[in-house]
Amino acid sequence: MQRTLGAKNKLVFINGSVPKADFDDLNRDAWERCNNLIHSWLVNYVSPQISQTLVFHENAIDVWDELKKRFAKVDRIRIASLCSSINNLKQGSKSVLDYFTELKTLWEELNSHRPMPLYTCTHPCRCEAMRAARSHRLEDQVIQFLTGLNDTFNVVKSQVLLVDLLSSINKVYSLVVQEESNTFSTSITPIAEDSTILVNATEGKKTFWAW
Helix, strand or coil, X not given: CHHHHHHCCCHXXXXXXXXXXXXXXXXXXXXXXXXXXXXXXXXXXXXXXXXXXXXXCCCHHHHHHHHHHHHCCCCHHHHXXXXXXXXXXXXXXXXXXXXXXXXXHHHHHHHHHCCCCCCCCCCCCCCCHHHHHHHHHHHHHHHXXXXXXXXXXXXXXXXXXXXXXXXXXXXXXHHHHHHHHHHHHHHHHHHHHHHHHHHHXXXXXXXXXXX
């Protein structure tokens, strides 16, 4: 909803940047039109049961604040479920692409519940605490991704984890995909060779019986 309002240049009506215009203000009519438009979007966006409790608010910002107070709470049960799913997720019979996509989806949802704190100090901070915290989170994602891979990728796991400075998760994913491609190519080579041998043997039998 924030993306939609931002794309339509209406986000300022729910974040308090544009206060309600006075009755004698020349922009009062324009403000009323925008307010009613955003109000209708918010009410129609939620389920009918929730919208019934919002229709009596006159201002869109009041509707937004009501929804925020009601639903913008930390869901620790969901956070616990996400952490458990991330730690227990294994590649198994899935391809690296499917496994990585499922894992990344869980990461994104967890980050929405527990985003990294933003820098809000008045004076610039000279310590590396925030940078270290972000680096540790990225390292955790790399380790979680590698831990869930099948044993066929043990060589790549060791190569990545033995490096002093871990690569980004996207680079690690690219290395694993390359290893998966090489393993697949190697596994189908003997089949191709066996097929050639069978064809040659069949042709030899045909020649023998023709003779």
